[in-house]
Amino acid sequence: MSIRTTLLLICIALRATGAQSPPSRAPRSSAGARTIAIDSRLASDAKLQVGDRVVISSEPGAPGDTVVIAGIVQRSADPAEIARGEYRVRLHLDHLQTLLGYGDRVDRFAIRTRGDGSAPEAVARIDAAAYGFRAHRSADVAVETSRTFAVVSRFHRAIGVITIVASAIFLLCIMLLKVDERRRDVAALRLIGCSARTIVGSVVLEAAVIAVLGSLAGVAVGGAASWIVNQHYQAVYRTPLRFSIVTGDIVVLAVALSLVLGLAAGWLAARRLVRTPPLALFGR
Amino acid sequence: MIATLAFASLLRHRARTALAILGVAVSAAMLLDMVMLSSGMRESFRSLLLSQGFQLRLSPKGTLPFDTEATIRSADSIVAIIRARPAVAAVSPVLGGQLHFPLAASMVNATALGVEPSVQGDYELVEGRNPSAPEELVANDALLRALGRAVGDTIHAASGYDPQLRSLSGQRVLRIVGRVRFIYLALDQRAAALPIGTLRAMNGPQSEGRASLAMVRLRPGADVERERAALQRSLRTVTVISTSEALKQVDERLSYFRQLAVILGAVSLTVGFLLVTTLVTVSVNERIGEISVMRAIGVHRWRVVAQILVESTMIMLVAAPAGLALGLVTARWLNSILARFPGLPERIDFFLFQPSAAWTALGLLALSGILAGVYPSWRGASLPIATTLRQEAVG
Numbered sequence A: 001m002s003i004r005t006t007l008l009l010i011c012i013a014l015r016a017t018g019a020q021s022p023p024s025r026a027p028r029s030s031a032g033a034r035t036i037a038i039d040s041r042l043a044s045d046a047k048l049q050v051g052d053r054v055v056i057s058s059e060p061g062a063p064g065d066t067v068v069i070a071g072i073v074q075r076s077a078d079p080a081e082i083a084r085g086e087y088r089v090r091l092h093l094d095h096l097q098t099l100l101g102y103g104d105r106v107d108r109f110a111i112r113t114r115g116d117g118s119a120p121e122a123v124a125r126i127d128a129a130a131y132g133f134r135a136h137r138s139a140d141v142a143v144e145t146s147r148t149f150a151v152v153s154r155f156h157r158a159i160g161v162i163t164i165v166a167s168a169i170f171l172l173c174i175m176l177l178k179v180d181e182r183r184r185d186v187a188a189l190r191l192i193g194c195s196a197r198t199i200v201g202s203v204v205l206e207a208a209v210i211a212v213l214g215s216l217a218g219v220a221v222g223g224a225a226s227w228i229v230n231q232h233y234q235a236v237y238r239t240p241l242r243f244s245i246v247t248g249d250i251v252v253l254a255v256a257l258s259l260v261l262g263l264a265a266g267w268l269a270a271r272r273l274v275r276t277p278p279l280a281l282f283g284r
Numbered sequence B: 001m002i003a004t005l006a007f008a009s010l011l012r013h014r015a016r017t018a019l020a021i022l023g024v025a026v027s028a029a030m031l032l033d034m035v036m037l038s039s040g041m042r043e044s045f046r047s048l049l050l051s052q053g054f055q056l057r058l059s060p061k062g063t064l065p066f067d068t069e070a071t072i073r074s075a076d077s078i079v080a081i082i083r084a085r086p087a088v089a090a091v092s093p094v095l096g097g098q099l100h101f102p103l104a105a106s107m108v109n110a111t112a113l114g115v116e117p118s119v120q121g122d123y124e125l126v127e128g129r130n131p132s133a134p135e136e137l138v139a140n141d142a143l144l145r146a147l148g149r150a151v152g153d154t155i156h157a158a159s160g161y162d163p164q165l166r167s168l169s170g171q172r173v174l175r176i177v178g179r180v181r182f183i184y185l186a187l188d189q190r191a192a193a194l195p196i197g198t199l200r201a202m203n204g205p206q207s208e209g210r211a212s213l214a215m216v217r218l219r220p221g222a223d224v225e226r227e228r229a230a231l232q233r234s235l236r237t238v239t240v241i242s243t244s245e246a247l248k249q250v251d252e253r254l255s256y257f258r259q260l261a262v263i264l265g266a267v268s269l270t271v272g273f274l275l276v277t278t279l280v281t282v283s284v285n286e287r288i289g290e291i292s293v294m295r296a297i298g299v300h301r302w303r304v305v306a307q308i309l310v311e312s313t314m315i316m317l318v319a320a321p322a323g324l325a326l327g328l329v330t331a332r333w334l335n336s337i338l339a340r341f342p343g344l345p346e347r348i349d350f351f352l353f354q355p356s357a358a359w360t361a362l363g364l365l366a367l368s369g370i371l372a373g374v375y376p377s378w379r380g381a382s383l384p385i386a387t388t389l390r391q392e393a394v395g
Helices: A003-009 A040-046 A093-100 A118-129 A138-145 A147-181 A183-191 A196-237 A248-274 B002-012 B014-050 B075-083 B141-147 B196-203 B224-234 B243-253 B255-286 B288-296 B301-338 B355-372 B374-381 B385-394
Strands: A011-014 A034-039 A053-057 A065-073 B056-060 B088-102 B107-115 B123-128 B136-140 B154-157 B160-162 B167-169 B172-182 B191-195 B213-218 B238-242
Touching: A034 A040, A040 A065, A138 A147, A147 A183, A147 A196, A147 A248, A147 B014, A147 B255, A147 B301, A183 A196, A183 A248, A196 A248, B002 B014, B002 B301, B014 B243, B014 B255, B014 B301, B014 B355, B056 B224, B075 B088, B075 B213, B088 B154, B088 B160, B088 B196, B107 B141, B107 B196, B123 B136, B136 B141, B141 B172, B141 B191, B172 B191, B172 B196, B191 B196, B213 B224, B224 B238, B224 B243, B238 B243, B243 B255, B255 B288, B255 B301, B255 B355, B255 B374, B288 B301, B288 B385, B301 B355, B301 B374, B355 B374
Parallel strands: A034 A065, B107 B191, B136 B172
Antiparallel strands: A011 A053, A053 A065, B056 B213, B056 B238, B088 B107, B088 B213, B123 B172, B136 B191, B154 B172, B160 B167
């Protein structure tokens, strides 16, 4: 069993918490017990606080070690952890190795190299010398561990495509209705000499105004929805991770897209109208 | 007669009606997809868990099966205790681990499952047979391809590395006796199964008597929940999970997709509803003179209401089959995207078609169609006849 995994499985048995010792960041508390840090989720669920004494063991029912909670840590905003409900306990490395009977084994080393260019060379040299383990660049590890989110991102894009198709049809339909409502006005304008180009231009301009106003309202609704989504999922998963972010790029894309769709819908509807003879528009 | 009039009214503006039907079809497709997503994933996981007939799973205390690398201590005695229970038909202990296969120029790593071949429920045999001797294993296609081996071949395998001696540890020569498909592993995941005793021996003393998981099949008629509670009471070092409990955990973890399905389904329905409402309202506005004449010659108010309701429902119902067909196509597409989740079992479908999903989508569409006609029909039916006729005549 790996240390990392076992860390998640450290069993904590609550003992009488009457003896409160002051918070400490030292390996040992003033009372002599080792210190640990727990995450805020565990602290909240188990009603633990800094200074409490608890017994930790590597397996349920196994003899444990009495420790003092020296700190409560906030989880990092790591997407890979959100769906996992485990608690996190941080111990000093030697403490955990002793608790598990693990000798001097570790799961991994993190190495800081001097400058970006030296990382590949360091990886190559470690791999050449190592037996039974491999070195990876942090960037490669990040790519590998974020595959899940790449899939989710592709899924969101696919949903976005379907939404855009539905929006385009909806917009075209609405523009068609709006233009159809003005059949008589358009017929009159044509009969008094307005060119088809002027009429198409006015309809397209109207469509553009509607698209821009609609998209601005959409941005406001999107911002509010994003806030609600973040509030909801941050509470559900108890994480500071932001699930939905409305960036300037997204706003520009949304407005541009709706403007293009609006212009196209307006143009198509207007073209259809100006191609109909004015008297036919009057119903004669 | 009402249907004929409604149909004629829709035909009057063909382009408009066609666009509305297309818009509703896309909304219906999205709605079906979301209904499939909200229920299909759960159903797919349920059928996966029950596919081999094991209703209970035991994992290390506080964990889900294979969620961590933790193992159950004294697993053999726990299995013996469970097997002694009258309601239990079979118990299958499983130990997870890694196997390393040294080839001429490289090393192939694979997931290893230590099982009792006679009661295992982790794989289906495709070719060959189950391991019957300690030095035998079965492997899936992904591993056989990577090894360049076939059923009947032998291969060197190890369970770990010894960095100090710079050698492989737990080495064995194993014979491949079967080609299998693992039920709970991803399609491209290289994996092999071998007798649990062999894997324990390869791993060394730290694996002695341990198992990652035990699956329990109950006799027909046994009360699953009662048996789960009894096992949980008697076994303090494990968590006993029934299928319903596992589904609850899956629901929690994948709640994002369920909630997304509900939100997008509601949005799709709303878009379709608004589209039809707008269209029918405009259509009624254009025909207020016609409707007033109908009322003036004695057509009952409810006939007018019925005609407009039929009109809106007709749009929804004509669009529904196209939308449902489109929904099945887009569901396949979306499912193929989500199927690339790392480690997802091959048999899990996020978008699982069930007749109930289609009926639910159809029912919601029909209801939405009827509701979409309520406002325009109320407006049409409540027109003051004389005033409207005079306004229409004056122009």
